[in-house]
Amino acid sequence: MTSIKKIVVIGFVGSQLDSGKGMGRWEKWRPTVGLTQREDLVIHRLELLHAPRHRPLVDQLVADIGQVSPETRVNPVSIDLADPWDFGEVYGALYDFATGYPFDTEKEDYWIHITTGTHVVQICWFLMAEARYLPGLLLQTSPPRRQKTGEVGDYVLIDLDLSKYDPIARRFAREQADAIALLKSGIATRNDHFNRVITEIETVAVRSRAPILLMGPTGAGKSFLAKRVYELKKARRQLEGPFVEVNCATLRGDGAASALFGHTKGAFTGAVAERGGLLRSADRGLLFLDEIGELGADEQAMLLKAIEEKKFFPVGGDREVESHFQLIAGTHRDLRRDVAAGRFREDLFARINLWTYELPSLTRRPEDIEPNLDYLLAQHSTELGRMVRFNKEARRRYLGFATSPAARWSGNFRDLSASLLRMATLADGGRIDDDLVNAEISRLGTLWQPEPTTTECTLDGLLTEAELSGLDLFDRLQLESVVRICRESRTLSEAGRRLFAASLANRSSNNDADRLRKYLARFGLDWGRINASRPKT
Amino acid sequence: MTTFLELDGSEGEGGGQILRTALSLSMCTGTPIRIANIRARRKVPGLMRQHLTAVQAAAEICGAELEGGRLGSTRLSFVPGPIRGGDYRFAIGTAGSCTLVFQTVLPALLRADEPSRIRLQGGTHNPLAPPYHFLERAFLPLLRRMGAVVSLELQRFGFYPAGGGEFTASITPATLAPLTLDQPGTRLNAYAESFCAALPIAVARRELDVVRKRLGWDEPQLLLRGLSNDQGPGNALLITLEQEAVTELFTGFGEKGVTAEAVAAHAVDQVRQYLASGAAVGPYLADQLLLPLALAGTGSFTASAVTRHSLTNAEVIRRFLGTPIRTETLDSGACRISVG
Numbered sequence: 025m026t027s028i029k030k031i032v033v034i035g036f037v038g039s040q041l042d043s044g045k046g047m048g049r050w051e052k053w054r055p056t057v058g059l060t061q062r063e064d065l066v067i068h069r070l071e072l073l074h075a076p077r078h079r080p081l082v083d084q085l086v087a088d089i090g091q092v093s094p095e096t097r098v099n100p101v102s103i104d105l106a107d108p109w110d111f112g113e114v115y116g117a118l119y120d121f122a123t124g125y126p127f128d129t130e131k132e133d134y135w136i137h138i139t140t141g142t143h144v145v146q147i148c149w150f151l152m153a154e155a156r157y158l159p160g161l162l163l164q165t166s167p168p169r170r171q172k173t174g175e176v177g178d179y180v181l182i183d184l185d186l187s188k189y190d191p192i193a194r195r196f197a198r199e200q201a202d203a204i205a206l207l208k209s210g211i212a213t214r215n216d217h218f219n220r221v222i223t224e225i226e227t228v229a230v231r232s233r234a235p236i237l238l239m240g241p242t243g244a245g246k247s248f249l250a251k252r253v254y255e256l257k258k259a260r261r262q263l264e265g266p267f268v269e270v271n272c273a274t275l276r277g278d279g280a281a282s283a284l285f286g287h288t289k290g291a292f293t294g295a296v297a298e299r300g301g302l303l304r305s306a307d308r309g310l311l312f313l314d315e316i317g318e319l320g321a322d323e324q325a326m327l328l329k330a331i332e333e334k335k336f337f338p339v340g341g342d343r344e345v346e347s348h349f350q351l352i353a354g355t356h357r358d359l360r361r362d363v364a365a366g367r368f369r370e371d372l373f374a375r376i377n378l379w380t381y382e383l384p385s386l387t388r389r390p391e392d393i394e395p396n397l398d399y400l401l402a403q404h405s406t407e408l409g410r411m412v413r414f415n416k417e418a419r420r421r422y423l424g425f426a427t428s429p430a431a432r433w434s435g436n437f438r439d440l441s442a443s444l445l446r447m448a449t450l451a452d453g454g455r456i457d458d459d460l461v462n463a464e465i466s467r468l469g470t471l472w473q474p475e476p477t478t479t480e481c482t483l484d485g486l487l488t489e490a491e492l493s494g495l496d497l498f499d500r501l502q503l504e505s506v507v508r509i510c511r512e513s514r515t516l517s518e519a520g521r522r523l524f525a526a527s528l529a530n531r532s533s534n535n536d537a538d539r540l541r542k543y544l545a546r547f548g549l550d551w552g553r554i555n556a557s558r559p560k561t
Numbered sequence: 562m563t564t565f566l567e568l569d570g571s572e573g574e575g576g577g578q579i580l581r582t583a584l585s586l587s588m589c590t591g592t593p594i595r596i597a598n599i600r601a602r603r604k605v606p607g608l609m610r611q612h613l614t615a616v617q618a619a620a621e622i623c624g625a626e627l628e629g630g631r632l633g634s635t636r637l638s639f640v641p642g643p644i645r646g647g648d649y650r651f652a653i654g655t656a657g658s659c660t661l662v663f664q665t666v667l668p669a670l671l672r673a674d675e676p677s678r679i680r681l682q683g684g685t686h687n688p689l690a691p692p693y694h695f696l697e698r699a700f701l702p703l704l705r706r707m708g709a710v711v712s713l714e715l716q717r718f719g720f721y722p723a724g725g726g727e728f729t730a731s732i733t734p735a736t737l738a739p740l741t742l743d744q745p746g747t748r749l750n751a752y753a754e755s756f757c758a759a760l761p762i763a764v765a766r767r768e769l770d771v772v773r774k775r776l777g778w779d780e781p782q783l784l785l786r787g788l789s790n791d792q793g794p795g796n797a798l799l800i801t802l803e804q805e806a807v808t809e810l811f812t813g814f815g816e817k818g819v820t821a822e823a824v825a826a827h828a829v830d831q832v833r834q835y836l837a838s839g840a841a842v843g844p845y846l847a848d849q850l851l852l853p854l855a856l857a858g859t860g861s862f863t864a865s866a867v868t869r870h871s872l873t874n875a876e877v878i879r880r881f882l883g884t885p886i887r888t889e890t891l892d893s894g895a896c897r898i899s900v901g
Contacts, residue, residue, distance in 0.1 A: 046759070047759030048759075060654075063610050063655050094654055096654075176722075
């Protein structure tokens, strides 16, 4: 109520509501006059729109308002409407009024009085306020419960900016939080980047049908997220069809096109019956094409057409079939490079590269290991039909390992989930203890052992045959592992941290990079040479 | 640095009276005031339009510096300057009472450097405010007896809710002398008037009929006063008692949904209570007299009752002037109020 800005009311004369012959008019509720009779409100100006034939009524209102509200200046605005019930005409007239009006929102607040005028006028006021042609609030007045002398009725201001309404905003926020929770399926991620990605995917998933591209290493959760997007869209009734998931790496040769696009009977040897294909199965649903970079050139071309036109030819068919599906593509490769190398169609990449999200590997979001550990353990508990918990010390120990550089998590969440499943299965009495954790840590160590083929060539190109033959197997095995770690690391310091993690934890060494440098120097090696010999991927 | 007199607007009667009395005294004494919690306990707290008009009128007369003088403000600071006489016009919205604004500025204009003429537009006969005729017949004669030179002239009636009334006041600066009123004195005349504008005349007849029956008055004492339609709609029943020492006036306002008989009965009840007390003044006149008596330095009167308004006024006066105001209950049940 304490307003420094002046209040300007814009409204039509109520040819019925505001009218009144004789002194009895003071005993009835007149919306326009009533507004100026309030003890708690001063209207500084009133733009009173009226048809020319209502001029006598307007003159009376001007006089009456002058009597009860000397503070109010009334501006009669004559608007000639042949038919105040004609939408086009009314909208046009009000549009002209609004666009020609010298609004000064710095100094004045505008209230659009919608109680008077025809319903068409009301609708037009609403539309124009919502489109912000009228920079103001809607003002609705209502009669007093009992028409009694001096009862001026009530008024309500309606702001069409929905975000100003707490309950509505709260409902939106809750709905969005639910959607994000669904996308994460209850995984409380602590990683800011990942949180932002999920929030944006939620918005995009709800508002758009455009393809989404999820990039990230295997096991980072691409498939999981695609499934959640499907569930979200289905819950919002944007999809009716099924969720169809295909790993393109498993589609090879002639079978690939047929599996995706279907074939007609007799299209090729062995095509004894018609086949619908996965794209058609995904009609009105969601198709998740994982490892899209593995698709052959022909399939890429066919897919592009299917995305752009929602139509494609089955193998051997001369009649197009239709399928409307939401596409999510996944890849662990850098498709940009594949495009540059001519391995992936540029136009297809452009088509799916609109909403591209990179899912970080688990090692890049170590803060998420703990919440995921709880989530996965609860999930496994449900599957196993019994509650499994960590002993306090065992949990500390496992988390310590899981977030240390020694844990490579090369299979990302898949590895973490499998690791927890193993421990949960083996846990006697539902408790995971120290012994179980120790055994699991060494099992993971074995799992992440480099493959023998790569070990053999680790030192090729770094040391000569003569130098190699001069090494004890003991030293050679150690050096090979050190070089492997170096190649997996981005910097000498990172490699040092991983190699001397235990010392670091004990604070017995504080310069692991230096320690590594000295070790390498014993074999005539340095960081630059190891980096230069990194095998090309 | 300005030293403010701090007042709590929620104390006592807790409404507009504290504000108006404080404004009057601030102007008369040149004391800067700060009022907090203005109408704090009312349904819609803070300054309403009628209060704002009083604040602005007061500010205009003495060139006061205002802070917080906005609609809905619950705090106000008012630093008065010298009182300036002259011509003023105040238009009061929502058919708010002209008489309340007049009473706010009157004490100050009595102390101005030159005579004033003020024109007030709005309501002249409002419920919850002294009607114009109360000022003209009851209050101002006493003030004139104290030395004031004030005259009023009514141009048009203004009833709630249409307003549109108007009166003018001429005020010549004067020093107020003390006044003592022990007895109302012998009754000289008594009459009831029913003013009626744009309402069936039967309303007025029925009201006067109640007066006739309950007070036992004769036909010549019952006056039907028809007003032109454009001054309505409105109805006021005024019962005037002219006595040697004091003229008193009691009022009932016609209201939609309230029978004419009920309106009249309420006014008659007030008259009977006043007469039964044997006191010089009724409760409303008692309210009004406190401030002039305090400005005069001393005085006393007997009143039929002491209202919350009176006590609130007394407290505000004590804060400004340090003038003690005592009330003692008399054997008759009435009170004697002594100022100074």
